Amino acid sequence: MTGLYLHIPFCAVKCGYCDFYSLPFNREEVDRYVTALKNRKELKNRCFDTVYFGGGTPSIIGGDRIADLLSHINDKKNAEITVECNPNVYHPDFFKQIQAAGVNRVSLGLQSANPAQLRFLGRKHSAKDFEQAVLAAFDSGIHNLSADIMLGLPEQTEKTLAETIAFCAALPLTHISAYMLKIEPKTPFANLSKTLFPNDDRVADLYLFLCDALESAGFEQYEISNFAKPGFHSRHNLLYWKLEDYIGLGPAAHSFFNGKRMFFPRDIQYFINGGEMIEDEPAYLLQEYIMLGLRLKEGIRLSECIKRGLKAPERFLDTCRKMEKHQLMQMQGDRIALTRKGFLVQNAILCDLL
Numbered sequence: 001m002t003g004l005y006l007h008i009p010f011c012a013v014k015c016g017y018c019d020f021y022s023l024p025f026n027r028e029e030v031d032r033y034v035t036a037l038k039n040r041k042e043l044k045n046r047c048f049d050t051v052y053f054g055g056g057t058p059s060i061i062g063g064d065r066i067a068d069l070l071s072h073i074n075d076k077k078n079a080e081i082t083v084e085c086n087p088n089v090y091h092p093d094f095f096k097q098i099q100a101a102g103v104n105r106v107s108l109g110l111q112s113a114n115p116a117q118l119r120f121l122g123r124k125h126s127a128k129d130f131e132q133a134v135l136a137a138f139d140s141g142i143h144n145l146s147a148d149i150m151l152g153l154p155e156q157t158e159k160t161l162a163e164t165i166a167f168c169a170a171l172p173l174t175h176i177s178a179y180m181l182k183i184e185p186k187t188p189f190a191n192l193s194k195t196l197f198p199n200d201d202r203v204a205d206l207y208l209f210l211c212d213a214l215e216s217a218g219f220e221q222y223e224i225s226n227f228a229k230p231g232f233h234s235r236h237n238l239l240y241w242k243l244e245d246y247i248g249l250g251p252a253a254h255s256f257f258n259g260k261r262m263f264f265p266r267d268i269q270y271f272i273n274g275g276e277m278i279e280d281e282p283a284y285l286l287q288e289y290i291m292l293g294l295r296l297k298e299g300i301r302l303s304e305c306i307k308r309g310l311k312a313p314e315r316f317l318d319t320c321r322k323m324e325k326h327q328l329m330q331m332q333g334d335r336i337a338l339t340r341k342g343f344l345v346q347n348a349i350l351c352d353l354l
Helices: 026-037 063-071 094-100 114-123 127-139 158-169 200-217 235-241 268-272 285-293 302-307 313-325 340-346 346-353
Strands: 002-008 052-055 082-086 105-111 145-151 177-182 220-223 224-230 247-249 254-257 261-264 329-332 335-337
Touching: 002 235, 026 063, 052 063, 052 200, 052 235, 063 313, 082 235, 094 127, 105 114, 105 127, 114 224, 127 145, 145 158, 145 200, 158 200, 158 268, 177 200, 200 220, 200 224, 200 340, 235 247, 235 285, 285 302, 285 346, 302 313, 313 346, 340 346
Parallel strands: 002 052, 002 247, 052 082, 082 105, 105 145, 145 177
Antiparallel strands: 177 224, 220 224, 247 254, 254 261, 329 335
C-alpha cells in the first residue's frame, strides 16, 4: 500500500489557531505551484492506493486544477481520492469537476454548528454553508463525506456539542474527525488568555461525551479522533497509523518510504524551484509502531512488537497490566489497546511504555 499526499498551501484567510504552512491565494503562484507538482519525479512510474489533497484549502485552487493534477498521476483504479474543502470556498461546479476527475471522498471543515463558536474561530462559513456544501458534494456523486469538528472551544458545553453532532447526523456524512483545539506557539491564539478555554478535565468530559454521542448516531470510533460509519474508515490516514508507505509533496510535506522519513522545508519557492526531499531523523520502527498503533481502537500486537525488536516483552507486559488495572488498557491474548480513558492520557502511557 502506498499513499500520496499533495499539500495545497493556499487559503483565503488563515485561521487564528492554524500552524500549518499556508499562504494567501495568488493565481500566478498557484499556477507555478501546480506545474511544479505535476513535474515531480516522485509521481512518475508509480501507482497509489490513496491520494489526499490537504492544506491549506485545496478547494480554493478550483476543480480544473485538481483534475489536471490527477491526470498526471498513474493508474488510480480503486484508489481512495480525498479533497479537503472549506464550506464557503469552492466554485459552483467544483464538486462535479472533481467527481468526474476521480475524486470519491471529500473532507469538509465544520468545526462547530454554533454561530458564536464559529465567530470565535474566525471561520467565515455558517452551518447553512456547510449543509449546502455537503448536499452539493453528495448530489455530484461523492458519497464518502467527512466533517471536522473541534473540542475545547470557549463556552463549549455538552448541549452545544450535542447540537453540532445532531446537525452532522442529519446530513449524509460517513465520517467525523473530532480534534481538540491546540494552541500553537506563534499563532494569534497563543496571545489569548488561557482562562478563555476549558481546562483539561473539562475537555476530557467533553471528549467522552462526544464519543458516546457519535456512536449513538452510528459513527463507530476507530482511532482517537476519528469515527466512521461501517466501511468508511479513512484509508489514507490508516496508512500513517499502520506505518505503510506514503509520499508527501509540497512545502512542509512529510514522507515515509522504504523505512525512511523525509520532508520538504516550509518554503514554497524551494519546492517550485525543484528542491529535493530532505532526509529526516531515522525512523524508530518499534517505537513508532507502538505510538501510532495505540492511536487505533484495534491497538497493537505483542508478537509484532517482538518482531520489530522489543527486547524486554515481560517488562513491557507488566506495564500494560498496571494500565489495565486502572482501566486505561485492554489486553486480549496478543492484542493490546487503549480504552477511551487511556486515549485521554496517551502521552503519559507512552512515556511509561517506551
